[in-house]
Amino acid sequence: MPSNLLHPNEWVDHYSDYLYNYTIxxxxxxxxxxDLISETFLAGLxxxxxxxxxxSERTWLxxxxxxxxxxxxxxxxxxxxxxxxxxxxxxxxxEGDWLEERVSDPFDRTAEDTMINEExxxxxxxxxxxxxxxxxxxxxxxxxxxxxxxxxCNEFDITPSNLWVIIHRARKAMADCLExxxx
Amino acid sequence: MKVPISxxxxxxxxxxxQYKEASxxxxxxxxxxxxxxxxxxIQSKKNGKLTQIIHEADLKTxxxxxxxxxxxxxxxxxxxxx
Numbered sequence: 001m002p003s004n005l006l007h008p009n010e011w012v013d014h015y016s017d018y019l020y021n022y023t024i025x026x027x028x029x030x031x032x033x034x035d036l037i038s039e040t041f042l043a044g045l046x047x048x049x050x051x052x053x054x055x056s057e058r059t060w061l062x063x064x065x066x067x068x069x070x071x072x073x074x075x076x077x078x079x080x081x082x083x084x085x086x087x088x089x090x091x092x093x094x095e096g097d098w099l100e101e102r103v104s105d106p107f108d109r110t111a112e113d114t115m116i117n118e119e120x121x122x123x124x125x126x127x128x129x130x131x132x133x134x135x136x137x138x139x140x141x142x143x144x145x146x147x148x149x150x151x152x153c154n155e156f157d158i159t160p161s162n163l164w165v166i167i168h169r170a171r172k173a174m175a176d177c178l179e180x181x182x183x
Numbered sequence: 184m185k186v187p188i189s190x191x192x193x194x195x196x197x198x199x200x201q202y203k204e205a206s207x208x209x210x211x212x213x214x215x216x217x218x219x220x221x222x223x224x225i226q227s228k229k230n231g232k233l234t235q236i237i238h239e240a241d242l243k244t245x246x247x248x249x250x251x252x253x254x255x256x257x258x259x260x261x262x263x264x265x
Contacts (some may be wrong), residue, residue, distance in 0.1 A: 013255065030243075042257070042260060043259060140244060
């Protein structure tokens with residue numbers, strides 16, 4: 001009997017942010033990332049029968065997403081071959097500057113930084129999965145999405161004191177989890 | 184030395200400070216508490232580190248309306264399959 005089961009009704013709530021952060025560093029375009037996630041969930045739904053239950057639901061969705069990302073780049077590359085490359089040098093004097101423009105920008109993120117940040121982001125989202133649903137949602141709203149206290153209290157019909165208790169518990173659990181897995 | 188506030192109050196101020204919602208006076212009392220309470224000092228450091236790494240990770244969340252759109256599409260697809 002498979003040890004893991006699929007719960008498509010819960011996919012968006014449980015995995016969409018994880019998949020979004022996984023995708024955004026790979027495609028660098030929010031719209032494309034959102035479309036790929038949507039396609040991933042639909043593809044997952046259509047191929048439910050292929051799920052053997054050996055991997056976790058999230059791992060299985062990531063494997064579908066990886067294929068979607070590869071397909072996306074294949075499409076782009078096939079289009080690129082037909083595209084005309086345009087250089088915007090208006091004067092002859094500026095012509096020699098192109099080499100400098102290709103030198104990496106010291107203020108830009110290096111590939112290594114991006115990779116570390118991605119791993120860190122996914123480690124944080126992993127730890128978030130360990131919180132109960134209400135804690136995770138409130139923590140996410142407050143810490144990642146930057147909602148103000150009043151808005152969250154109204155949304156969940158709780159007092160500010162309740163909110164800070166929830167935030168405290170969530171932060172403590174997150175810090176402990178990340179201490180084990182990251183710090 | 185007398186501790187000006189309790190550990191719970193210091194922890195709450197520390198949490199609020201992570202979101203810039205603690206007043207200068209609250210932070211002052213918290214610091215006074217930290218002078219005498221080693222455990223809260225350690226906890227506060229961990230809390231600050233958590234804020235720092237979350238900031239560094241630059242996490243994104245899928246917009247709520249997009250989530251709802253995807254949920255609707257999934258529901259339609261599930262109904263079609265049944």
